[in-house]
Amino acid sequence: MDSLTPQQRHANMAAIHGKNTKPEVVVRKWLWGHGYRYRLNHPRLPGKPDIVMRKYRTCIFVNGCFWHGHEGCRYYTIPKTNTEFWVNKVKRNKERDSKVQHELAAMGWYSITIWECELKPVKREDTLKSLAYTLNKIFLQDRTVRQYEVFEEEQMMAAEDMTDEYRNKTTR
Numbered sequence: 001m002d003s004l005t006p007q008q009r010h011a012n013m014a015a016i017h018g019k020n021t022k023p024e025v026v027v028r029k030w031l032w033g034h035g036y037r038y039r040l041n042h043p044r045l046p047g048k049p050d051i052v053m054r055k056y057r058t059c060i061f062v063n064g065c066f067w068h069g070h071e072g073c074r075y076y077t078i079p080k081t082n083t084e085f086w087v088n089k090v091k092r093n094k095e096r097d098s099k100v101q102h103e104l105a106a107m108g109w110y111s112i113t114i115w116e117c118e119l120k121p122v123k124r125e126d127t128l129k130s131l132a133y134t135l136n137k138i139f140l141q142d143r144t145v146r147q148y149e150v151f152e153e154e155q156m157m158a159a160e161d162m163t164d165e166y167r168n169k170t171t172r
């Protein structure tokens with residue numbers, strides 16, 4: 001990385017940072033091929049998630065290890081020149097990521113982060129299978145919660161009916 005000229009580095013970063021970079025496409029294609037449907041860059045959601053899965057109330061972020069500061073990852077090495085600039089830049093990105101995830105959570109959305117290093121050919125299939133597992137788990141969990149809420153609502157309505165009946169009897 002250090003051997004790059006500033007121009008080369010800029011071109012590199014722009015390529016990594018831009019939309020439709022390869023790692024995102026890998027995730028999308030896999031999901032689509034496995035029957036998962038999604039929207040791209042949902043405009044109304046904070047942080048412009050890379051992939052939005054409404055049915056699962058889930059946003060997927062495919063993060064570059066350098067830009068988003070993947071801790072302990074060998075692809076996250078701060079350049080030895082302009083160190084402070086890069087440290088601050090990555091720090092700001094991480095702060096923004098965390099803020100976005102909190103905002104999404106407050107809106108009832110799950111966030112899943114997939115790191116670029118997890119999409120290297122040797123790890124890819126495992127990563128995506130585990131993503132599918134997580135999505136299915138979220139889906140089932142949400143359904144259980146929803147059914148429970150409906151059940152509680154019905155009970156409350158039943159209770160109200162009974163009070164009405166009782167009231168009718170006593171006023172009569």
Ligand SMILES: [Zn+2]
Binds near residue numbers: 065075076115117118
């Ligand atoms: Zn990484």
